[in-house]
Amino acid sequence: MLTVNSIVVAYSAAPVLREVSLDVSAGEIVSLIGANGAGKTTLMKTLSGLLACIRGTITFGDRNLTTLSPAEIVRAGISQVPEGRRVFREMSVQENLEMGAYSRHHGADIAGELTEIFSIFPILRERRGQLAETLSGGEQQMLAIGRALMAKPKLLLLDEPSMGLAPKMVARIFEVIAEIRRRGTTVFLVEQNAAMALHYSDRAYVIETGRILMAGPSKDLAGNPRVAAAYLGKH
Amino acid sequence: MLEAIQQAATGLAIGSVYALVALAFSVTVRALNQINFATGELFMLGAYLGITLTATIGFPFWVAVIATAIAVSVIGVLFEKIAYRPLFRANAGHPGRLHILIICSTIGTSIFLQNAAMLIWGAQALPFPKVFDPEPFRFQGIVIPVEYFWVTGVAMVLMGALNVFLQGTWIGKGLRAAAQDRETAALMGVSLPAADSWTFGVSAGIGAVGGLLIGAMSFAYPTMGAAFVLKGFTAAIMGGLGSIRGAIVGGFLLGLAESLVIAFISSVYKDVVAFALLLVFLQFRPTGLLLKPVQTRV
Numbered sequence A: 001m002l003t004v005n006s007i008v009v010a011y012s013a014a015p016v017l018r019e020v021s022l023d024v025s026a027g028e029i030v031s032l033i034g035a036n037g038a039g040k041t042t043l044m045k046t047l048s049g050l051l052a053c054i055r056g057t058i059t060f061g062d063r064n065l066t067t068l069s070p071a072e073i074v075r076a077g078i079s080q081v082p083e084g085r086r087v088f089r090e091m092s093v094q095e096n097l098e099m100g101a102y103s104r105h106h107g108a109d110i111a112g113e114l115t116e117i118f119s120i121f122p123i124l125r126e127r128r129g130q131l132a133e134t135l136s137g138g139e140q141q142m143l144a145i146g147r148a149l150m151a152k153p154k155l156l157l158l159d160e161p162s163m164g165l166a167p168k169m170v171a172r173i174f175e176v177i178a179e180i181r182r183r184g185t186t187v188f189l190v191e192q193n194a195a196m197a198l199h200y201s202d203r204a205y206v207i208e209t210g211r212i213l214m215a216g217p218s219k220d221l222a223g224n225p226r227v228a229a230a231y232l233g234k235h
Numbered sequence B: 001m002l003e004a005i006q007q008a009a010t011g012l013a014i015g016s017v018y019a020l021v022a023l024a025f026s027v028t029v030r031a032l033n034q035i036n037f038a039t040g041e042l043f044m045l046g047a048y049l050g051i052t053l054t055a056t057i058g059f060p061f062w063v064a065v066i067a068t069a070i071a072v073s074v075i076g077v078l079f080e081k082i083a084y085r086p087l088f089r090a091n092a093g094h095p096g097r098l099h100i101l102i103i104c105s106t107i108g109t110s111i112f113l114q115n116a117a118m119l120i121w122g123a124q125a126l127p128f129p130k131v132f133d134p135e136p137f138r139f140q141g142i143v144i145p146v147e148y149f150w151v152t153g154v155a156m157v158l159m160g161a162l163n164v165f166l167q168g169t170w171i172g173k174g175l176r177a178a179a180q181d182r183e184t185a186a187l188m189g190v191s192l193p194a195a196d197s198w199t200f201g202v203s204a205g206i207g208a209v210g211g212l213l214i215g216a217m218s219f220a221y222p223t224m225g226a227a228f229v230l231k232g233f234t235a236a237i238m239g240g241l242g243s244i245r246g247a248i249v250g251g252f253l254l255g256l257a258e259s260l261v262i263a264f265i266s267s268v269y270k271d272v273v274a275f276a277l278l279l280v281f282l283q284f285r286p287t288g289l290l291l292k293p294v295q296t297r298v
């Protein structure tokens, strides 16, 4: 479904992503784990078209995404929950969700998706009139996920959905991610919380200083001594 | 007392124009964190176009208002494409440098527009044609020129229209999202280049209507922008630079403050009011009345 082929991405001088290749098939949950500054967010921004590749290609189905604008990529069926949630703080919960459907143009009938998202996150229905900045961190993460789902994506990108959340909330968010896949959306997520990411994903990649170091079924990687030592805190 | 009421009516009319200039500033500050120093010249163009459209072409006043707003909005969009976007693209990673370049580019544009106006309309002041009933409104000894009602009314309708545009339309929602967080707005599918064009277009159109309304109360001249820009900027600072509601509140407050000084002290001190308020606000409340003192925008 998504194929990333040897992409190189840089901000100014030295490349941050060096010949990164990976693929995601329809129906999978695939995770990418890596330490601070490894280039995970850079990859996510490139997939959504916020950053351009110097070399390499990204294809989605039979479409080449490499030269598309962020708006065209959302319309092609990829939406993102950015790192740090990035809800529109001065907008209400409802307006944030409406912004998620922005790419579907106005007049689009969003009532169905709203109902579906409220069924996944009942708390958002209760808070729909409230400004997003008044929500707790976990509620904001739910809102950010709900907002991305409003675009009706085929592929959902999540950049560190567990960041800064209490363990209980982290578990809840991963349950929701599994639920989203069951409802038919493919998921590609980036995490520093390797234990949770490996537990909930089918396959995983390990990134270190801009290169893919390892790849394989998540179970195998979780059992790999190098991964265990570097990312699971086991020695 | 009569004098005070009469001055308050003037204050409301003038204040609504200050509010429009303040809005013109705040729209670009809010969306792009940039001050457009050509705002005064877009204002001046509005005054001249208003005169040309009513006197030469013979449009009714309200048609001239709409036509001026659209024409100067188009100039604002062209400005964004020619004088803003190339600099923005080339300096996207260097906000400090971009600020300086935008200041230069907007000041350059203002000089260009002033000279263009002098070439087209001449250097002398042009009076507004007599489109309003010369018989003022009279009520129990209060005398208010008819154009004051027009000026206040048109400004208020425009503010209402801006509010509907930003809150209720698809493009307006995209602009609000982009003003809060450009990158995330782009992730939602908002086209940032289009949003920036709209921002400059809307700002220019609002400023131009402000100029047209001032023209309707007095006359137009090529350097008229400078005087009103300082007032409008003061109004924007008073309400909170970058706040839409703040611009409106600041504009009316400044207009009323000036008119009360005229009524109770002396018209000699009229212009002192704005400068004094500007200094006081910059010193003690730089974020204005309506923005939180410490802004956290991440």
Ligand SMILES: Nc1ncnc2c1ncn2[C@@H]1O[C@H](COP(=O)(O)OP(=O)(O)OP(=O)(O)O)[C@@H](O)[C@H]1O
Pocket (backbone or CB within 6 Å): A011, A012, A016, A034, A035, A036, A037, A038, A039, A040, A041, A042, A043, A083, A192
């Ligand atoms: N806007 C930027 N300009 C220049 N360099 C940047 C920029 N953003 C990130 N970098 C650099 O690129 C590298 C990768 O950053 P990135 O944000 O992709 O890492 P990450 O894996 O997402 O880290 P984290 O887990 O902390 O979120 C880092 O060395 C970082 O300093």
Ligand SMILES: [Mg+2]
Pocket (backbone or CB within 6 Å): A040, A041, A042, A083, A159, A160
């Ligand atoms: Mg990151």
